[in-house]
Amino acid sequence: MPDSDLAIGQKPRIASVNELTFSECMEQLQEAYVAGVAATNGCLYNPLMRDAYGFDALIVQKRPSQFQELSLYVQLKCTTVVKPDTNSEFFSFRLKKREYFERLAVRRTPPKAILLVMATSPDQATWTSGDHDSLSILHACYWVSLEGLPVPDSGQPTVRVPIKNRFDAPALESILQTLDQGGDLRDGLA
Secondary structure: OOHHHOOOOOOOOOEOOOHHHHHHHHHHHHHHHHHHHHHHOOEEEEEOOOOOOOOOEEEEEOOOOOOOOEEEEEEEEEEOOOOOOOOOOEEEEEOOOHHHHHHHHOOOOOOEEEEEEEEOOOEHHHOEEEOOOOEEEOOOEEEEOOOOOOOOOOOOOEEEEEOOOEOOHHHHHHHHHHHHOOOOOOOOOO
16 A cells, blocks of 8 residues: 555554664664755764753854854654655644653753754665765755744644755755844744
8 A cells, every 4th residue: 555545643564674773774864864964064963972952963063263153953853654745834743752842942042953854755775866976865854943832731742844944955054044143943944
């Protein structure tokens, strides 16, 4: 049955290369994507070794010595359950723990924090495609800032992720410029 024919709430059938490492490989795919976006934008991608604060990495933009670097915490989530519809304004993603939402909703001084959701295929062998000139990751990440939002009572809150917020090098540059100017990431940034 094609994934598009799944009933609401039904999970797609996973076609893993190795069942024992499927979840870890989902994480690795997303880390490669985000690290690639950061590198393309001249930033460093620093995975956090301990997930004590709910964040998986810190993206840092180095600047001339007379300026402070810009940093951004990211919480990474990768899913095979959600397939964003580019004709919609947003897609819904459910966090497994309320604490993840709480950490992202905290009003913070820099570094700020965003949620990055990658929606990928349950067919692991289709995650990338390559030839002699390139390697492509065939799925995208989308970002959202939850800073200042009220935390839902739900143990597994649902987040509305804007389709316009595809995470790529121009988006990261726009996010960092907004932060540099003291702007709010929730103010209609695309």
